[in-house]
Amino acid sequence: MSATNLQALLRLLSQNAKVPLATAMSKVKELQAADLDSAEKISKVKVDALNPIFNDDKICKQVLAAAKRSAKKRAAGDDAGAAPSPKKKAKKGDLLFAADADAAAAASPEELEAALELPSSDADEAELEQTVLFTNRAPLALAFVFTLLKYSMPTQPLSSRLSLAQGYISITSRARAVYLGIESGKSAEEEGFGEGTPSVFITGKEIKVLRRWGYVWKRAGDQLPVDGSSAAEKNSEVPDEGDEPQVGEDEQPALWALDLEALKKSNNHAPIVSSASHRSTANAALPIYTPQSARSYLLRAFDTAPPSTDTQKKRSAAARNAEKESNLGRLLRALDLLYQSWATILPPEDLDKRTWGWYVKVRPDVADGVAGWGGKNSLRLADILALRRQG
Template sequence: MSSASEIQALLRFLSQDAKVPIAKAMGTIKNLQKANLTTPTAIAASNPVTLAPFFEDGKTAKQVLNAAKRLSKKRVAGDDTLSPPAKKARPSQFELPQPGGPTEESLDLPMPILDEERIADTVLVTNRAPLVLAFGVVALKYTMPEQPLSSRLSLAQAAVSMNSRSKAVSLGIEQGKSADEEGWGQGQAVVKVMGRSVRTMKRSGWADLPNEVKHEPEEMKHDPDGVKQETSTQDTDATIKPTPADEKPALWALDVEALKKAQGGENDGTGVGLADTGLPIYTPQSARAYLMRAFSKKAAPSRTEVASKKATKLKSSDGEEVVALLLGALELLFQSWSPHVSAEQLDAKAWQWYVQVRPSVADGVHGWGAKGDLKLSDILRLRRT
């Protein structure tokens, strides 16, 4: 099986050198791999008739063949890589954690506080999106335990973004189909995160992605807010089939909206890392930063404040403690259920639990991004007894 770097290099060749739209290029990667047509040299040695079945028309096949021949002529004998020209290194948000590397440790979240009395007495103030993120990160610890924290942050952030976009469409804030609905990311493996079908890519340096394909059961129905949760995936979607934990791949969540914008001309692609990493992802660094700054502790009102009906003050200086209390509540919740339900059921429950405890906000556009109270005692009440 080709390595992740080889797949990304092939995608670069198709989308940049051969000028194949990136959504179509991604859809043909697996078939090219099966035919051992994974380098310009191999493609250049073929012919239009051989390539035609991999593309929608003969013109595209000839276009790919000509690009491969041009590139092969420039290549130094014996060098069959698709590495881009050397360029000056620059800081990038795509300098990502590697297995066992020090940057993985830098993503550590506060140790969960499991003191039930402290948790039950805590009320947080937040908006809804970061609560989805917190639920997702903890849920993935139990539904996909092979995933390192960096991957869980990336996957959970994708679910947050997909949910936020669905809500924005339902409110009329955004219009049109999502990038995933338009086929961006087609062919990339799919996993479920709180009912959302998240497109993924295998992380370089981790275990290979299984080839098996399975169909996911219908799990999620409708959000009480009117946001429809995804129920199934297309037959062509490759999903992760359960295998021993040490054989499962570590994943990044693919940012298909960024992919669409990059290819659509809204930017040149360099801002989402197409030239360096092949595909744009949801980075764990940004997800962690969002989680750590999104919650404040609501202090108990003093007698003076009660008498004068002043607004309750927020304590924002104890961010780590606040997140530790939230994570503790979620850990106790998932610990109580995980031995009794399947991973698929636990994923579905995670969304249902979020809906039951999320902050109350105004209906419609007025509630978009608004903050409200989150009683951690409500999370504890959801535990299995």
Template sequence: MSGAKITDILRFLSQDAKVPLATALGKVVELQKANMTSAEQISKANPKAIQEIFKDEKLAKQVLNAAKRVSKKRGAPADSATTSPQKKKKESKITKDSTPFEVESSLGLPMSSASDSELCNMTVVTNRAPLVLAFAVCVLKYTMPEQPISSRLSLAQAVVSANSRTKAVSLGLESGQSAEQEGWGEGHPTIKVLGRDIRVLKRWDYNPREGEPDQASASEEPNAVSAKDFVGNGDIEDADKMPPLWGVDLEAIRKSQATIAGSDPKPASALPIYTAESARSYLLRSISKLQEGIPPKSKSAAAAVQEKEDYVGHLVHAIDSVCSSWATTLSKSELDRRAWAWYLRLRPDVQSGAQGWGEKGHVKLSDILALRRDP
């Protein structure tokens, strides 16, 4: 099953059929084996077959009725990947009543099940900043495995922001001291990501597992998506472990204080941080497929969005496989250092001649996979 289809069936189960996400995660493989990988296929399936998978008559009827309702409403074709991604995004909005577990699961990045041979034939188009973001998110999964996906995205965006400012200064686009150099980060602890010291805010009152269904551990199947992919493996009650973190936006702090100083005093607002939602959105819209040969026919907006998401999934899958292959032999600090060296070798301007920080270039996924043999 492709990464896009896995994402689609998980969205259907958790959002349309109202199946607890942990239960849905554990049923993907069984649904695949039964050739039920879309709402339409489930709607046409034998009710007894659905019940055998979900082990609960009421839940099976709930899934079947939802499948019939969705198929009738959307007129969904056999391949549910063609369902409008834009429409799904509207349906998957997180509300103020969403639990931390639901928030974290909504922030998960697109998944890819492509083989190495398939990845080796793919090339993405991007620029430096999104590639830095992708590398940072992936390496944090191994250097700080206790961090949930919301923290990884926030910390990765902090790295991107710091790199962007350094590049702007080197090009003469910005001058003067940074907010860090002026002391705006004093009092905030630091961590190192891709060799950079990042100021962070500890989220002691946040438990990413809050709202996780009780049957989560029992429902995980071989090859199923693990909840650890988005909630981390930390224990919020263990004071010896690092709690979830936010990357602190020092430049925003300096700017907000300057604004307040020039106007009437106002109550202090929440500390500016790099939000996970904006980092994820930036990554999804900044990676695309290299179009070779004759330009293809124009695609619908929904198809274009889906293709971008698919290729983000392929890129993250390739980088993750590299980090995973070295995580057992390198220390966390060395893996972090090595990841920055890998990025420098692969950055788009080196690969395809792009000259500026914002100019796009090509990155071959075969070059990323070759890093698993990096000396």
């Protein structure tokens, strides 16, 4: 596939179909292998043909609809895969807003956090060392950052850690896309969106955030701070109605990562406020990186290596998905063992600084530049375990 065709396909997925850029990149190779590497080809198939690639009915329908629109425009003389006119505003329903996020999957915070639980594994060290996965780089980086936040921001609930990790990956992916010429123009933040907004830094990237004042959840058993539970207990205190919550410098209420690119596309300049008494009116219009999208991405990203095409054809989609979930559980256990080994002697800021280097040492080998985007290769959990502190 030429660089031009690859860029057109990525624009179709990420801009027209509104598939997260990291997800779009990871699916390019699979679309190419299925001979679905253009809007015209995709527009001629049914949703069922896309399901083995995306494993998500909603995304499949979005991609098919976008492909049909692009193919229709090309037939009328427009450029295939061109981005929507900048004058056309995104529909409000296309964005996921902070006002609805906490209730998106459940009726209470406890139920939301429970619905977001990720697979776990009781595999011993010997089993982990023999495990070889098949994946691309973006979901592995997401898994690293997600695990890091368990130790660097231990008072954050699962939903917030997923949102923040997804925000980090999306920002990093866009910067890479601009560098390679796949995307162009200034970022939303460079254009002033989110100015004055609270932020956190994760492995050198500034993530704009929305404070979820008053969000109280039941802590999961795996969310224990390295240095005890006092911070969590303080964070669970509910402020009096109408009062501004008092949060220490090293403590944060639950957070959402703001999706400034979605905010830019919506042409929404709603103010971002920190006052508890005014948060419902302005912050309701702000799109966020949802924990559900991060969780879904992780669940479908880790195959067993080497993948056997003949075997996969004989197995049901449910069996393949179950295997991916098991693989994710093993990966998260290996990452947890890595961070546990260092957390007893390193402060959170040092864990943060080391995370990118650890990821680079174990990430799958792929081709350089545009050709490597979405490329998959083997990931040995033994390499992750070898990064643990010795002695």
